[in-house]
Amino acid sequence: MMLEDRLLVWKFNRGDLGALRDVYEKYKDDLVTLAAALLTDVSSAEDVVHDVFVSFIKCSRTFKLTGSLKGYLVACVANRARTKNRSLQVRNRVLPDRTDTADPDSGNPEFAAVFGEELRQLSVALERLPYEQREVLILRSRGGMKFKAIAKQQDVSISTVQGRYRYALNKLRSMLNGEARE
Amino acid sequence: MRPADNVNDSIKKLQLKASADLDKRVHGGISIALAKSQGTEPAVTGPTILRFIAEGSVAKLAVAAAILIAFGIGFSTGRWSKPDHLAPHSLDVATYNSIALEYPTAPKAEGSFWRQKALAATQRRTYVDVRFTKTELLGTYKQHLKEKTL
Numbered sequence A: 001m002m003l004e005d006r007l008l009v010w011k012f013n014r015g016d017l018g019a020l021r022d023v024y025e026k027y028k029d030d031l032v033t034l035a036a037a038l039l040t041d042v043s044s045a046e047d048v049v050h051d052v053f054v055s056f057i058k059c060s061r062t063f064k065l066t067g068s069l070k071g072y073l074v075a076c077v078a079n080r081a082r083t084k085n086r087s088l089q090v091r092n093r094v095l096p097d098r099t100d101t102a103d104p105d106s107g108n109p110e111f112a113a114v115f116g117e118e119l120r121q122l123s124v125a126l127e128r129l130p131y132e133q134r135e136v137l138i139l140r141s142r143g144g145m146k147f148k149a150i151a152k153q154q155d156v157s158i159s160t161v162q163g164r165y166r167y168a169l170n171k172l173r174s175m176l177n178g179e180a181r182e
Numbered sequence B: 001m002r003p004a005d006n007v008n009d010s011i012k013k014l015q016l017k018a019s020a021d022l023d024k025r026v027h028g029g030i031s032i033a034l035a036k037s038q039g040t041e042p043a044v045t046g047p048t049i050l051r052f053i054a055e056g057s058v059a060k061l062a063v064a065a066a067i068l069i070a071f072g073i074g075f076s077t078g079r080w081s082k083p084d085h086l087a088p089h090s091l092d093v094a095t096y097n098s099i100a101l102e103y104p105t106a107p108k109a110e111g112s113f114w115r116q117k118a119l120a121a122t123q124r125r126t127y128v129d130v131r132f133t134k135t136e137l138l139g140t141y142k143q144h145l146k147e148k149t150l
Helices: A002-013 A017-039 A042-058 A069-094 A097-101 A109-114 A120-128 A131-141 A147-154 A158-181 B003-013 B020-040 B049-055 B057-080 B093-102 B113-121 B125-131 B134-149
Strands: none
Touching: A002 A017, A002 A069, A017 A042, A017 A069, A017 A131, A017 B020, A042 A069, A042 B020, A069 A131, A069 A147, A120 A131, A120 A158, A120 B003, A131 A147, A131 A158, A131 B003, A147 A158, A158 B003, B113 B134
């Protein structure tokens, strides 16, 4: 798998954009899922993945892979999602009508529905987590990133990241248990 | 099982499929970039396929393994193989006799140590190495003298 990725990157470096298509086809679902879990919005998630690949095209000659390709793409998606989240927060502050009408407990109903009934509770609970905690939890559990790498991404210490992870898990558990009791 | 029992497993179960719209957008972007690059890009100067193979860790491991195997085979072959031994009766007696004619003091007795040594000297080097190495020469001579006195 690693060798296959390296071969794709090698072709990509030589200007073969067909290799980029293969990379996209290979990782698109994982990346969209990751971005959607981070942003709790599918259309924003797709925008993020699109932007990642568009910027990836531009660096075809200069791109140099040092770790795993999936890890690189996950980091790119996380960075873009963080930026997107900031801009969405700013927009929500400027246009408060969007949030006033929505029920804060139900979150984004579209997002809750996309993962199916079985995971509906989880997606609703994920939405209620603070972004930093959600990011750590998703990057760790879904993206398979190490705490050290996440800490580097968020520009905080490893202990802070571990704390966020612990808080996120506890909050999710309490939210899910609360809903289960109801 | 409640979702709270194993949050991590539940998160791993989250799975979305990229929409056809996203596929179209990304592939469209790639096609546009490809069309642009075809007209303007210079010749490719990236690493060759051999360089790519050489840089791969698997290739390095394979080469290292091949060297080790070759070394192992060579070592075991050299360690266990023995040089060809010539049977004593195949010693070149005729050559010795012709030399001995020119040197009257040369030992004539069949079992003479020096005769054997001289005969061995006319043989191929491998035989000499086996029969009369420098360290064993003295011991062999002593053994010969002992046998003679008995």
